[in-house]
Amino acid sequence: MEEIPERLTVRPSWLITQLAVHARKLVFDGFTTVGARGYHYRILAALHEHGPASQAELGRRCRIDRSDVVAAVNELVAQGFVDRTPDPDHGRRNKVTLTDAGVRQLRRMDKVLDRVQDDLLEPLSAEERQTLTRLLTHALAAHEPR
Amino acid sequence: MEEIPERLTVRPSWLITQLAVHARKLVFDGFTTVGARGYHYRILAALHEHGPASQAELGRRCRIDRSDVVAAVNELVAQGFVDRTPDPDHGRRNKVTLTDAGVRQLRRMDKVLDRVQDDLLEPLSAEERQTLTRLLTHALAAHEPR
DNA sequence: GCTCCAATGTTGGCAGGACCAACACTATCC
DNA sequence: GGATAGTGTTGGTCCTGCCAACATTGGAGC
Secondary structure (H helix, E strand, O other): OOOOOHHHHOOHHHHHHHHHHHHHHHHHHHHHOOOOOHHHHHHHHHHHHHOOEOHHHHHHHHOOOHHHHHHHHHHHHHOOOEEEEEOOOOOOOEEEEEOHHHHHHHHHHHHHHHHHHHHHOOOOOHHHHHHHHHHHHHHHHOOOOO | OOOOOHHHHOOHHHHHHHHHHHHHHHHHHHHHOOOOOHHHHHHHHHHHHHOOEOHHHHHHHHOOOHHHHHHHHHHHHHOOOEEEEEOOOOOOOEEEEEOHHHHHHHHHHHHHHHHHHHHHOOOOOHHHHHHHHHHHHHHHHOOOOO
16 A cells, blocks of 8 residues: 555665664654754763864764854853863864763763664664674774775 | 764664765765656656555655655656646546656666665675665664554 | 964855645545 | 545755855964
């Protein structure tokens, strides 16, 4: 009745992009419950794991365009999750720092994400999830800038 | 130097959405060379595999919103790849039909897509690609409307 | 020192894909 | 006949990812 064309369902590019649609939706819905969105998590995570950084650096680490980092940092500042201060050594550069509230927000988002993984891969066994993760990591590595 | 936070790289939702970014880009670039985009392929494929259909039907089969089908069909009509005629039995309904030129366009897009799969999964062996396809299909099935 | 280049922050814009609300119209079921 | 479900269409939103342009600043090379 409403079958998807086989040409589509057979191709990895379709499977990946369609599963990504569901992943995005789950992540979006989850993050909405804590008043955040994807870019926010990436930035908080980078600050937590690698310490304070300039906006350009954050963009490179998080795979976010410079111009989009501006907006995301603005929002995070407004929510009190990061501080933005001019870098004393480099006149134009900013230093973005994680606040305590930011750390707590990051932990909330971590929990949300853990649940999302479960919903997303629900029908797969633990072993299958591991295999999938390995294969995806492998494939993705080939497309990363060296 | 520009390492991605581990919190991200470890999670399937990140791997899937990021690989999807590259998949989209490869598909987009490929389809651009034949003057088309994603929605066009889905619609041509559905028409070829299941025969003429109404727009609402196409939307359901291709996972495209009704309103977006309108625009895509407009473009396909303008390019001469499909015909849109009023359904004689149902006053409001349209019947969308694939033209010969549409079939040729579909074949061109098929070739493009085959190359894309290869670029996308380049580092994986044939067996790994098969495993990946199986796991993705399995996971995706759980999120499809029954 | 001075010039040229690279990097930075910022604004503003665009496109694709997905989605939603509302409206007018039609067919069909009770 | 009247309520209801389906259809085509317009118009708008959102997230993500990008790009161009600009002013400003640091640093490298001469």
